[in-house]
Amino acid sequence: MIQAALATGLVGLSAWAVATFPRSVVVFLLFQGSLLFVYLARIPRWLRTALLALALLVLMPVLGHFNGYYLEIATQVGIFVALALGLNIVVGLAGLLDLGYVAFFAVGAYSWAIFGSPHANIMFGGGFPLAPGWFYAFLLVGLLLGAGTGVLLGLPVLRLRGDYLAIVTLGFGEVIRVLANNLDKPVNITNGPKGITPISRPPVPFDVPYAEAFYFLVLLIVVVVVLVNRRLEDSHVGRAWEAIREDELAAQAMGVPLVRSKLLAFGCGASFAGIMGVVFSAKQVFINPESFTFLESIGVLAMVILGGMGSIPGAVVGATVVTVLNLQVLKGFSLWLNELKNAGVVVLGYNLADLPTQLEPAKYERMIFGAILVLMMIFRPQGILPVRRRARELGTP
Amino acid sequence: MDLPLLVGIFPQVFLDGLILGFMYALIALGYTMVYGVLEFINFAHSEIFIVGAFVGVEILLGMRAAGWLEALPWPLVLLLILVAGMAGAGLLAVSVERIAYRPLRGAPRLIPLISAIGVSFFLQDLIRLVESIWRNAFNLVYPTMDALNHRFELTETIDVSVKSLVVIAAALAMLWALHALVNRTKIGTAIRAVAEDQAAASLMGIDVNRIISLTFLIGGAMGGAAGVLFGVQYGLINPYSGFIPGLKAFTAAVLGGIGNIPGAMIGGVVLGLLEAFAASYLSLLTGGAFGAEYKDIFAFSVLILILIFRPKGLLGEIVRERA
Amino acid sequence: MSALFEARGITKRFGGLTALHAVDFALDAGIASIIGPNGAGKTTLFNVFTGLYRAEEGGVTFRGQPLLGLRPDQITALGICRTFQNIRLFGNMTAIENVLVGMHARVRLGLRDVLARGPRFHASEGALMARASALLERVGLLPQANEVARNLPYGDQRRLELARALASEPALLLLDEPTAGMTRGEAGALMGLLRALVADLGLAVVLIEHNMRVVMGVSDRVTVLDHGEKISEGAPHEVQADPRVIEAYLGTRHSGAPRRRLAER
Amino acid sequence: MLSVDALEVAYGGIRALKGVALEVGRGEIVALLGNNGAGKTTTLKTISGLLRPRRGAIALEGESLVGVPPHRIVLKGIAHVPEGRRIFNRLSVRENLMMGAYPRHDAAAIAGDLDRVLVLFPRLGERIAQVAGTLSGGEQQMLAIARALMLGPRLLLLDEPSMGLAPVLVEQIFETIVDINRQGTTILLVEQNAAMALAIAHRGYVLETGSVVLTDTAAGLSDNADVRRAYLGE
């Protein structure tokens, strides 16, 4: 009861605060924190759903209207949440270490980039870009392409174990990126390092601004992905994945078809990445191979593990934390330090304006991120929201 | 296609590949030793490697400033920076293990992996910070030692420089020493025992923590040596230039069969040769349609093929898991 | 009429080592035991039967259908299931989840059913749960249904493995040293359970055991392997008396009656 | 020689030992009996330092072992043959044996002990260069015991040495244990095969769900009705 009031109050208060101080990173962080609190609080289910829906469907877009930066963060969080959930199936549930996951993201992104821009004219003569409405069809294409690529890669390599699989997927990820970087000759498919632009944006109903439209689209996809994830996890398919993760040989001996189950995991994970790739390319208007590096794959992996391997809320929170940390907290922190410096604030008798450029805070964001990763692993190795095992209702014999 | 050209450069490309391969092999040892004992990929090893290179260059720059670089005989200088690079990288590796990995013993396997990635990020920018303050630059150039650059012209197109020979000789010597250490000494046996079963090893009176530290020390030192040789051979280093060779070396370790010391060496050499031949020949063979930019694709494709046919790497144990 | 299960001329090599050499084995019903010294090839034979190893020579048929070349999961689907010598449960899953995984081969749902969560899905899940509970009850683990398998005591783990194997509705059950590490009392109880299962479900069972009390107590027939070859086969008392078996396996006192050594000191 | 008192050990929240007390006198064979999960292995692991007790005392000749890491406990002369053998599969038989003598530096004495051990287990001598993982189960058990003997221990902890062994081998192993004891090594033996264990032990303890419920001489236990029913299967 107290928690219910607290949760409702917190969401309201923080939303009000964001509206009042639209530039304060700390206040926005409070808002994000209140959402987590709502999720974790012991409150009735309807209230939780209502509060989350209110916050995500109404408050967020409104706040985003005051400050597009927040909406951008929310949208990118959504994109990474979907990626993390996809990878969570592969790594968290099925236990297959995939270090080249971003390759599937790239495949989806390039599919719409090529046909949703004039670039395809180089290969097919004319008629491109496709009408923007095709974007919605390409969501499906991205999904299928992602899944197809996943299966294609999976077929030969899934009998590899552990780190051997990891290195092959790493190699595959690099192959896809290098291909994207090089396939501007002999036939120009990807336009190489120069990238593809302009990529059409989808038509939007009711003239919703693009930023809001993409936010809602990403949110919708995330909801679907979460739902699919939950249903898969809580079925014989999910149990088979988990069994494979625990003990491949025993799982097989108990009747779990290894290759088929693993392919399914690979395909599912890849399809989420594929669909988000399509969204990403339309949102960015421009893509080139630099968005699909190995570090990007590592980033998504860090999200999954930071959140708690195999846990759906964990993947969501992990993706959020990493993205918010990178785009918002660390950036906000360096901007704040920069302001102090510009204002010539004196700390312990030392004028920050005299700070040598070598110590410029913005340069060391990644160093801090690295330290945070290490500390998180040391102090919370099971992740932020580890899997909680539900007690099962026992059927009557 | 120009057949005489293709044949003519063959020995040179082979040599280039061999040098690169030995470099990879030395780095790969760090991955393989850590993997062998703790079964996780030490992503920070690429930074440990580059720290070796930085220690080497700092000493060289210091010696040049003091005017010793010309005064001392080059083999002595080289030995000095090698030892210093090995010590620096080895100690760093030991500290990293103490701080970032030891608290995670017994956690699921991917946890230390993420910690290692964190360490890797941290170290990259830490090196940069330190060098920025110290030298106000973090792209450092190895001072040239003329004696090392001397080339022996074998034919018109083929030659070999002293430093290339040094790299090969040093790599071979170190690989041999390590092999002997691990297989012929009591400490080496203890390392292998710990690799297999830590609890059982501790019941033998083996201080598992010390052996693990030792493993990091050795792996780090090999990486540090590779770093110094890398700097001497290729000239320019920065805090981020360890990353790609690290990734390649790790690939080499897997290619050879991860956890397997001779495997790391074979894997490194195979990968080095593959890369060198791809970079030199692809363009010549395809009339320019595909070029050196495809060398990594080529190397990785071969890797994937090899693993499909030998799922435990070239030298990995193929014993199936016992049911 | 051919036997329910029949293996002929199985040969399996590991590098230079011939772990099995032209072994024949057949079973129609009841409990058959395989005994033999350590390293004789007993577990290897199970691995061949269940498709984990591929034999170099020989053939296995089950209900007349050839098994060699099938994958382990396919063999399980046909009705052969096993336990492992060194328990291989899914340690981080609960007891009931372990049993549910064992039913995988019997689930008749497509991906579409899973994603749609229609009545078909709920009916199927409900039935699985009921059967899993019944199985746990049978082996006496119902109270521990929601315990994580890793935390169960050793004996319970053995019984859970048995329940998990039974979950796939096998007609033939292969048990690899199910009573290893049990006291006599516990081993006796487990064998009682096994006998009841055979009677109720009409199971055929192949048992690998070193515990002679158990082997002599429950087996209808005993096969003895040594160095990958069959050296003896027959009713328990016949095998027990076979001098080759005594020499290779049983030792001079085949039931292991205690010898009062202390008195000598 | 060894005394354990009021020992409590827990895995996470689960209490596995709830106040175990036992004594092992110099030169004795003491058997520790109990059902699955009674806490026998836990007791041995705690003595050899692999587990840290929550409470309680362990002392070897008056010197406390609580909180001492396993590799230091080994130095005090306690060797532990763990459950499931845990030999080093990828090392050769000789290397395994040399690992047993790891803390020792007296090369000559080690060589002498190696000869002694190989006399005790001639099979190992025949396979001295073989990779241990390819030994048969019984040979692996011999190796595990031999490896522990290479320390020259004062006290030998044996955890189910007969598990999974063919009857012939079980017999051999027990005979060897008696031989080892005769040569002066004190032995704490955990064994499911209660009949065999009581046959060679001087004294015994019965453990049930983490507590000692009974202790007596071996003969006394063999004659105890409860023990006969639960552990001797009558």
Add this chain to the structure above:
Amino acid sequence: PASSLEAQASKGTIKIATQSPLSGGQAALGEGIKLGAQLAIEKFRGGLEKRGFKVELVPFDDQAKPDVGVANAKNIIADKDIMVVVGHLNSGVAIPSSEVYKEVNLAMVSPANTNPVITDRGYPNVFRICGRDDVQGVVGAEFAKGTMKVKSAYVIHDKTAYGQGVAEFFKADAEKKGIKILGFEGTEEKSNFDPIITPIKAKNPDLIYFGGIYEQAGPFFKQAREKGVKSKFLGPDGLDSSDLVRIAGKAVVGMYYTSVAGPVSVYPQAKQFAEEYKKKFGKNPEPFAAQAYDSAAIAIKALEAVTKTGKAPTRDAVTAAIRDVRHTGITGTVEFDAKGDPKKALYFVLQVAGENPEKWSDNKEVKRLSIAAPPVKK
């Protein structure tokens, strides 16, 4: 505390943002952009401050990643005080980020993005003061044929939009002019060029053209000379850094490079810039630092024009004012055309004078070309 007093007296703060990679592998160049802009702001903000405005630099780290750049861009447009963005280093980040600036007509002045697409989109708020790939490659080819009189060339590039772009235009134009192209290769390799050099050495071209940045070109040239390659070297303005000789030493003495940043004889302030930069930051300017300096100077000039009346500036006004700026800086005289490209750019071909990095600014002009940006290709 002291600053809050000042703020009361002032009419507000004007911020100029930079976006460039400050961390990661490309940090050195990105930092050069930031420092160049910083120097210009500190030097030229006096006029605005006299009018009561506080002028600040806000550096953003785009990590060379498009998604980070876009998020920063959103953050930038949300800060109403930011009037101009100086950035980016990577075209891949600049293109999607400038889509965001365009939403609020915030001016972006690019010091380094040579990709034609940047301005070919015709956005009113996008400007660049650097040359374009298509022009610079042509300048190189012109020089190779006309002055160097080479008959054969081997082209290497770094597989980035910049390097490959320049290299392709060089190759196309050189072929047109009758130079035999013996090879055209891209590589992402940073350290080990042995296997690329071996075939080059065997083919022995008159000229090696390297489309890329000095960090990669330096080791390449050095290793090539060490391996006995005798060809001449040529490259674009990515090589214009004293670090090139620091890395490659005598291997690059006598090498030619094309650049919009002219020698001291033409732009006397250039020397002063280099000296001030060195004094303040303790190192020689990176490539594009000079361009960033000029970009920021142009921004300030436009801000001064807008605030003449003492009113606070608006983004629209600043953007419009930039279009009218005519500025003679250290990289030439800049005036923008309708697309935001420099109307006419002066290109120089310079030759590396000696081994000493301190003497980089002594590099001599060998040739000068004045070229207008080409019209958009349809």
